[in-house]
Amino acid sequence: MAKTFNVTGPCISAKHYMADMTGRIKQIRKMVDAGAYFTINRARQYGKTTTLAALEKELEKDYLVIWLDFQALGSAAYQNENTFSLSFLQIFYRELKRRRVEKIPGMKVILTEIQRNIEEKEQDFDLMELSSRLLDTCGASENPVVLMIDEVDSASNNQVFLDFLAQLRNYYLERDTKGVVTFQSVILAGVYDIKNLKRKIRREESHKTNSPWNIAADFEVDLSLSQDGIAGMLAEYEKDYHTGMDISEIAKLLWEYTSGYPYLVSRLCKLMDEKIGSESGKAKQEAWTREGFLKAERMLLMESNTLFESLIGKLADYPELETMLKNLLFFGKPITYNPTNSMIALAMMFGFVKNQDGKVIPANRIFDTLLYNHFLSMDELKSSEMYLASLMDQNFFIKDGHLNMRKVLERFVAHFHELYGNRKET
Numbered sequence: 454m455a456k457t458f459n460v461t462g463p464c465i466s467a468k469h470y471m472a473d474m475t476g477r478i479k480q481i482r483k484m485v486d487a488g489a490y491f492t493i494n495r496a497r498q499y500g501k502t503t504t505l506a507a508l509e510k511e512l513e514k515d516y517l518v519i520w521l522d523f524q525a526l527g528s529a530a531y532q533n534e535n536t537f538s539l540s541f542l543q544i545f546y547r548e549l550k551r552r553r554v555e556k557i558p559g560m561k562v563i564l565t566e567i568q569r570n571i572e573e574k575e576q577d578f579d580l581m582e583l584s585s586r587l588l589d590t591c592g593a594s595e596n597p598v599v600l601m602i603d604e605v606d607s608a609s610n611n612q613v614f615l616d617f618l619a620q621l622r623n624y625y626l627e628r629d630t631k632g633v634v635t636f637q638s639v640i641l642a643g644v645y646d647i648k649n650l651k652r653k654i655r656r657e658e659s660h661k662t663n664s665p666w667n668i669a670a671d672f673e674v675d676l677s678l679s680q681d682g683i684a685g686m687l688a689e690y691e692k693d694y695h696t697g698m699d700i701s702e703i704a705k706l707l708w709e710y711t712s713g714y715p716y717l718v719s720r721l722c723k724l725m726d727e728k729i730g731s732e733s734g735k736a737k738q739e740a741w742t743r744e745g746f747l748k749a750e751r752m753l754l755m756e757s758n759t760l761f762e763s764l765i766g767k768l769a770d771y772p773e774l775e776t777m778l779k780n781l782l783f784f785g786k787p788i789t790y791n792p793t794n795s796m797i798a799l800a801m802m803f804g805f806v807k808n809q810d811g812k813v814i815p816a817n818r819i820f821d822t823l824l825y826n827h828f829l830s831m832d833e834l835k836s837s838e839m840y841l842a843s844l845m846d847q848n849f850f851i852k853d854g855h856l857n858m859r860k861v862l863e864r865f866v867a868h869f870h871e872l873y874g875n876r877k878e879t
Contacts, residue, residue, distance in 0.1 A: 472682035496804025597637035677713030
């Protein structure tokens with residue numbers, strides 16, 4: 454089967470073109486070996502699930518890896534402590550069966566007990582009972598147990614999930630102080646970190662940032678794609694199709710426009726491969742050029758996809774965030790990076806902006822243009838002088854989709870002389 458560029462679900466090296474992940478997986482492996490509990494919180498479609506899949510393969514020889522996805526839990530699972538505990542136990546049991554742990558001495562008894570709890574739907578089965586089953590599993594396992602939970606944002610009932618995290622925290626502390634056999638490492642993955650998960654769900658309550666996950670180690674592994682990583686992915690593609698592309702040039706363009714945002718890189722590559730390369734009988738050789746890339750970029754900005762819809766949706770959810778981004782884009786208002794500023798923290802968490810030398814700037818050129826186009830298309834701006842002027846300037850400065858720098862410089866010189874032409878030199 455021919456490989457493709459993937460933009461839905463995790464990337465699998467046997468099926469998809471993807472950048473080499475060896476370096477980042479080694480970094481995360483060191484954290485697991487050290488017994489760290491941590492959160493991988495990155496923006497949507499930033500490669501979190503792909504990273505967990507690669508990490509699982511790296512760890513499974515030395516650890517019993519339990520990988521859960523909270524999207525498997527319906528909203529009913531978060532009604533109370535009992536429903537959450539039984540629902541969690543059910544997906545935990547399913548994962549144990551996938552791992553065929555019944556062959557491990559002592560584990561079969563635990564599986565039988567867990568199955569009984571699930572089938573009888575015991576009304577008094579609570580977080581303490583759940584914790585007992587989890588600790589029993591850790592104690593019976595031949596290898597240390599690593600718990601990975603993907604899509605933790607799906608934990609729609611804040612309190613019961615935070616109570617569960619508090620128990621994990623307690624056993625983490627007792628691991629060193631009392632010798633309790635618990636998880637070697639717990640990894641939570643989602644857009645929100647645990648503090649912001651609480652802010653998201655209980656915005657009306659006070660003390661929103663009080664979190665039971667203060668044991669978490671800092672996760673500083675870069676999940677973005679480097680220019681070299683993109684080049685490696687393109688080199689693999691080039692071996693299959695022999696397009697004659699300038700790999701260094703295309704990799705540089707992809708990185709400059711996306712800053713290595715995994716979804717954006719893959720989507721642009723997919724458009725060049727499957728759309729531009731097949732239009733009007735054009736060969737793939739024509740698609741993998743600077744002109745082909747720029748056409749793919751325009752196509753991307755014109756399409757509706759889940760990432761863009763999610764980003765724009767956040768502007769409606771957080772009006773202050775929208776105001777901050779407008780000031781940044783339209784008025785060039787400098788914003789000093791301050792991690793304690795909640796709006797800056799949200800903007801970075803959702804992927805709108807990044808910190809560069811202590812200043813808040815747009816995360817990448819694609820998002821910059823996306824937001825600019827969105828704000829200009831809003832009804833309240835359509836009749837404004839800013840919007841009308843932008844349309845006139847766009848027609849004047851843009852030719853065939855490219856910025857006419859000669860026109861830009863001519864207009865600059867004209868305005869400069871209007872402002873300062875009559876002033877005497879000093």
